[in-house]
Every structure is written in structure tokens, then in C-alpha cells.
Amino acid sequence: MQTAHTPLLASKLPAVGTTIFTVMSALATEHGAVNLGQGFPDFDCDPRLVDAVSTAMRDGHNQYPPMAGIAPLREAVSSKMEALHGRRWDPLTEVTITAGATQAIITAVLAVVRPGDEVIVLEPCYDSYVPNIELAGGTVVRVPLTPGTFRPDFDRIAAALSPLTRAIIINTPHNPSATVWSREDMLALQELLAPTDVLVISDEVYEHMVFDGREHQSAARFPGLAARSFIVSSFGKTYHVTGWKVGFVAAPAPLTAEFRKVHQFNVFTVNTPMQHGLAHYMSDPAPYRELPAFYQRKRDLFRAGLAATRLRLLPSEGSYFQCVDISQVSDLPEAEFCLWLTRTLGVAAIPLSAFYGDGFDQRVVRFCFAKKDETLRTALERLARL
Template sequence: MSIDPSSARTPAIASKLPAVGTTIFTVMSALAAEKNAVNLGQGFPDFGCDPKLLEAVNGAMAAGHNQYPPMPGIPALREAMAAKIEALYGRRYDAASEITVTAGATQAIITAILAVVHPGDEVIVLEPCYDSYVPNIELAGGVVVRVPLTPGTFRPDFDKIGAAITPKTRAIVINTPHNPSATVWSAAEMRALEDLLAPTEVLVISDEVYEHMVFDGAPHESVARYPGLAARSFIVGSFGKTYHVTGWKVGTVAAPAALTAEFRKVHQFNVFTVNTPMQHALASYMADPAPYLQLPAFYQRKRDLFAAGLAQTRFKLLPSAGTYFQCVDITAVSDLGEADFCQWLTREIGVAAIPLSAFYGGGFDQRVVRFCFAKKDETLVHALERLAKL
């Protein structure tokens, strides 16, 4: 019996993520394109990477590196990452058993969560936070426990974090340098977390994708520096952020061998491996540390250029200690809430930003919006010319 096409129907399903719709980043980028606005909303550069890196990719493809690489990543890239982490943070990870190459940081985060979170396990997230954390936990069947960073300063509140830990707590997700607030955890805060977790079995997923964007001479306090944290942590990194190639979607995870073994069990089935020529190119390019060592100065100059222009407006600048984001208080500029203001700013002024409330589960509106300054100088100047109208 044949089925009449007009009567065919798609079976009903119960959504695994019923609260998830189109992200604010997609919405604002589409509006920016429609209004020909300067898009300072989404966090990616509008400039290219080092031509030497592109040459290395072309060379890798020409050399025949176009088939599946090993599941955890090519040995040369894992060795390069292990050497970098040891040089910068003083901890040696075994390249064979403790470093995994991932399809970007977002895949790394969900893979870590799926590897260790069982249905009913609690996972602490510190809000505001990157928008993939909560859906990842929910997909694993975990229970999201939201702990707010201190409003205004976005510092971690260890009394609140400690109060949120229960016998069901499986992990905590931390992020430094922090998206969206541009704050950076201090050594004292890392030690406080280390002490707090010492008597527990709580794991750490440490999102450190902006590790090379810490300003004003401050160091990046990776959990790798702290033995009590490193022993329980997945450390997530991003070549895309570091080398201005976010579309390549290549990242890494460093973790103790026992955690890495569980991570790779999931990794091999949700990605298996990561594109080969990019891995070979990155491995050879990393022989010179200068590109990532100069990154703090590179982005600090852009931060200062953008901040100097914003200082001529009625925006109140919040500190930007790291990342490539600048948050501003809009109270003196508009009576609108964050989301409505970002819509208005895009439509009427021609500059797109992101409301900070988008990074909270409850949509907490503090009258703060986020700009991205990972742009060409001329892009930033163009945006500032438009913002000068405010």
C-alpha cells in the first residue's frame, strides 16, 4: 500500500530542550545585517589570521594529510599543547593520555559534561555564563544549579558556591577570563576554590578559551597552576580564539588520565576526531610562541582604543581585564531594558551589542550590555563615530 504524500505526517516528539529557541547572537546578527549595522555583538574577529598559518594548512593538504587522524588528535599537536601548558603554567600533561584535540571548545565542554554527569547529578554554573553550559547539562540529564557572580563586580562568591554544594554535586563550570563580563579570576580566588573543593568529589570544567587575552600585565590563572584543582579538572582551550580562526572549530582539553579516558569514550562517538590538515598546520605553527605571547598587548591596544572612544559617550565603562569584550552600563543613556536597548541601538544608531541578561537563566536585567572589540581598528572607529551620537 502506498502512502498519499498529502496525508504523511511527522511524528510528535517531546523536546529535550523545550526552553531553547533562537539564540540572542543569531537574532542580533541577523538584525545587524538587515540594518547594515556595525556588528559588535557576536564574539569573533573581522580580520584574518597570520598568512603563515594559512600556508601551513595548504602545505599540510598538499603533503597528503587529508585522511582521518588519530581519534585523540595528531601526536605533534598534543605534544605542542603539553609543552605550552608546562611552559606557561608549570604542569606537565602527558600528551598521549591527558591531551585531546576537539572540534572547538563548545564540543569540548559538552563532551566533558556528557562524560561525567549522570541523570540527577547537580552541576553548578556561575551566572552570567556562556549559553551552551546549561543546555549541555540538561542534555546529560543533570540538574543545573545557578549561582550568581556578584552583581556589579562579577566576582565569585565562595560562600554562595559553598552553600550550593550538596552530596549530589558532580561538577562546577568556571570561566576565566570571563565571557561576558571580561573579569579575570585572581590567584586568591583560585586558591579559595581549591580549598573549597578539597574535601569533595566535585569535578571542575574550566573554560579558558580566552587564556591569552589578559591585560595590564596580569597573568592568566589557569587551574593547571593549582595542583588541587588540576587533579579534578578538564581544562578547555581554543585555537580559534588564540589564532583568529574561530570558524576552524579546533580546541583542546587537558585533564588527568582517568578523566581523559572517560572524556575520550564520549569524544569518539560524538565527533570521533578533528580535521587533519588544520591539526598539522597548528602543530607546526605552535613551534613559535610569539603569536600567542603577543596577544595580550594586541588586544589591550584595541581595548584601549575602543574604551577611549566610549569614554566620550554617556556609557559607564565596566572594567575589562580580559577577553575581547567591553561591558557598559546604559543607565545614563536610556530608560530601556537591556534587550530593548540593544534592538534600538542596532536599528537607530547602527551598532549591535548583546544584552547581559541573555547570559542569565532568569534574564536578570542590570542595565548592562556587551560589545566585542575583536575588530579591525577601522571597524571600531566606525562604530564609535555612530555611538558618539548618543
């Protein structure tokens, strides 16, 4: 009998291994650590949202919905964006419901990036951006945000633009640094891109987590950006249901048409009862309007506790992350410090070096404060030993 064998396969993503998020979460479980590494809440969503989904199931909304998403949810997204940003996206031709923001981003990339195209990413950046570009056959052009402040450096972005640039991916509020782009930042980007055909993929999943009176500056607010942007957001982040994996994309009709060509074949559509539940729940704007204050209180609780340690607090302007400088605490590199912290003190964090292609180590780690108050207090009690 001939021996069976598995054919050798050249990896499409040879540089991708087990992510730091998986490693740190597994280590946290092994050591009984408080997991402030991976970015998801440890508290429940509003019971009314669960009830709305249950009602949708009982009412028979359990078969395929339209490919682009159910009309009531697309209309709710359009109405919300118009109310917040002053621009209406046509729910029929310009809003698409997606299987989370991560699927939305790769679908946008696959829709517009061809082999040889360049795509600018601003490091540190979310870990899916680079593999998405590589899967599309594009060339990644890395531009660092300013070390220390994580502000966009428009001179460096301008220098990175070339005739081959197809798109730039931006993210505000920013993961991992918790910085928020200002109106002036968005105007600068709009002016820089005006003479080009460069597209924008604007990752705005933390849009409702902005603090200290700031406003989220969506690409939707700037006509020159709105006309060239895929605007991506997440119901999971906004409504504390990250495991549901439901998001949306708003884009001009010609871009949406190309987006949906890919979307219909890599996802087709998104689960029906949750779409109906979300559409019903969005009739009340209070949950997302109250979100900044909800997370600012958690941020302030966490920052007050950290201030008693030798960790140096960096600003947290938005998102649900807090970065700290570890220079006064340890000589270890970021990644080794996070391993030590998990094993020794029982608190898991993520090294910022994981968000850079070259592993740039600036002695900064990231905590997630989207946790119950008692979870944060337990973590702070342990971190007080630093």
C-alpha cells in the same frame, strides 16, 4: 492514499529557541550595522598559518587522524602548558584535540554527568553550559557572580554544594563580563573543593587575552584543581580562526579516558590538515605571547572612544569584550536597548540578561572589540551620538 505525517516530538530542550546572537547578527545585517555583538574577529589570521595548513593538505594529510588528535599537536599543547603553568600533561593520555571548545565542554559534561547529578554554573555564563547539562540529564544549579563586579562569591558557591554536586563550570577570563579570576580566587576554589569529589570544567578559551600585566590563572597551576579538572581552550580564539573550530582539553588520565569514550562517538576526530598546520605554527610562541598587547591596544582604543559617551565603562580585565552600563543613556531594558541601538545608531551589542536563566536585567550590555581598528572607529563615531 494515506496522508504522511511527522510524528510529534517532545523537545529535549524546550526552553531553547533562536539565540540572541543569531537575532542580533541578523538584525545587524538587515540594518547595515557594525556588528559588535557576536564574539569573533573581522580580520584575517596570520598568512603563515594558512600556508601551514595548505602545505599539510598538499603533503597528503587529508585522511582520518588519530581519534585523540595528531601527536605533534598534542605534544605542542603539553609543552606550551608546561612552559606557561609549570605542569606537564602527558600528550598520550591527558591531552585531546577537539572540534572547538564548545564540543569539548559538552563532551566533558556528557562524560561525567548522569541523571540526577547537579552541576553548578556561575551566572552570567556562556549559553552552551546549561543546555549541555540538561542534555546529560543533570540538574543545573545557578549561582550568581556578584552583580556589578562579577567576582565569584565563594560563600554562595559553598552553599550550593551538595552530596549531588558532580561538577562546577568556571570561566576565566570571563565571557561576558571580561573579569579575570585572581590567584586568590583559584586558591579559594581549590580549598572549597578539597574535601569533595566535585569535578571542575575550566573554560579558559580567552587564556591569552589578559591585560594590564595580569597573569592567566589556569586551573593547571593549582594541584588540587588540576587533579579534578577538564581544562578547555581554543585555537580559534588564540589564532583568530574561530571558524576552524579546533580546541583542546587537558585532564588527568582517568578523566581523559572517560572524555575520549564520548569524544570518539560524538566527533571521533578533528580535521587533519588544520591539526598539522597548527602543530607547525605553534613551534613559534610569539603569536600567543604577543596576543595580550595586541588586544589591550584594541581595548584601549575602544574604551577611549566610549569614554566620550554617557555609557559607563565597566572594567575589561581580559577576553575581547567590553561591558557598559546604559543607565545614563536609556530607560529601556537591556534587550530592547540593543534592538534600538542596532536599528537607530547602527551598532549591534548583546544584552547581559541573555546570559542569565531568569533574564536578570542590570542595565549592562556587551560589546566585542575583536575588530579592525577602522571597524571600531566607525562604531565609535555612531556611538558618539548617544
